[in-house]
Amino acid sequence: MPLTRSLSVSLLLSAILASAASALVLKQERVPSGVLELPWSPGFGVGRVFTPLTLASGDPAMPNPSGDNTVAVLTNNATNLGGIALSATDPAGQADYTWSGWFFTGAGDTRRGLIVRANPTNDFRTFYQLVVNPGLFQLRFRKFVAGAPLPDLASWFLNTLPNGVPTANSWHNMKIIAGGNEFLIFFDGVQMTPAPIVDATNPILTGWVGAYNFSASVGEVPVYFDDLVLESEHPVATRLTRWGELKRLYR
Numbered sequence: 001m002p003l004t005r006s007l008s009v010s011l012l013l014s015a016i017l018a019s020a021a022s023a024l025v026l027k028q029e030r031v032p033s034g035v036l037e038l039p040w041s042p043g044f045g046v047g048r049v050f051t052p053l054t055l056a057s058g059d060p061a062m063p064n065p066s067g068d069n070t071v072a073v074l075t076n077n078a079t080n081l082g083g084i085a086l087s088a089t090d091p092a093g094q095a096d097y098t099w100s101g102w103f104f105t106g107a108g109d110t111r112r113g114l115i116v117r118a119n120p121t122n123d124f125r126t127f128y129q130l131v132v133n134p135g136l137f138q139l140r141f142r143k144f145v146a147g148a149p150l151p152d153l154a155s156w157f158l159n160t161l162p163n164g165v166p167t168a169n170s171w172h173n174m175k176i177i178a179g180g181n182e183f184l185i186f187f188d189g190v191q192m193t194p195a196p197i198v199d200a201t202n203p204i205l206t207g208w209v210g211a212y213n214f215s216a217s218v219g220e221v222p223v224y225f226d227d228l229v230l231e232s233e234h235p236v237a238t239r240l241t242r243w244g245e246l247k248r249l250y251r
């Protein structure tokens with residue numbers, strides 16, 4: 001390898017290490033002392049948004065992952081009113097970010113999960129969502145535009161995971177890394193696809209982050225979330241991008 005090329009690779013590797021060290025927590029919702037720490041806005045014009053809850057003794061959600069026994073609750077409205085709830089917070093000026101958090105399966109009876117790139121100018125009816133379907137068997141990553149879902153960008157059966165299909169009344173972690181029109185998806189720390197999922201058609205490139213809860217058949221279902229974290233440029237995304245650059249250098 002020519003010296004200049006070798007030097008370039010060394011510089012890139014240094015950049016990777018520097019980026020990996022610089023991932024920054026921008027905001028988080030831990031419901032400290034039973035109080036929400038972030039401002040949250042409702043979506044779909046239905047007014048449902050996170051409410052704080054301190055778990056009562058004997059709640060099946062105890063202990064929660066952090067052990068503080070405080071959660072953010074998102075309760076969908078009555079099915080004749082849409083059966084929906086969406087709670088969003090601004091992304092601290094970022095377009096590319098990592099959004100992660102814990103959710104509780106409860107009875108597994110509503111579609112629930114996280115959203116990214118939600119549009120604050122249309123009641124958050126345009127966004128990407130990572131959701132578990134009722135029954136807890138299927139995980140889906142898909143896009144809504146103006147309130148209408150498009151065909152899934154990706155979906156997975158969760159029996160392929162090391163721990164199998166999530167059980168009722170259990171906590172699980174979701175993570176979405178959004179960079180441009182590319183997305184990396186994680187469930188309980190497992191990266192669901194080796195390469196980023198690419199939205200090649202009219203991608204949503206900016207927007208807010210949050211949570212989602214929907215059912216067409218059962219309303220007033222409270223879904224618990226906790227330890228939601230917004231991070232800046234994530235080391236995994238950085239590594240993937242830089243890996244592409246490294247491969248190009250070797251051509």
Ligand SMILES: [Ca+2]
Binds near residue numbers: 030066068226
């Ligand atoms: Ca908490």
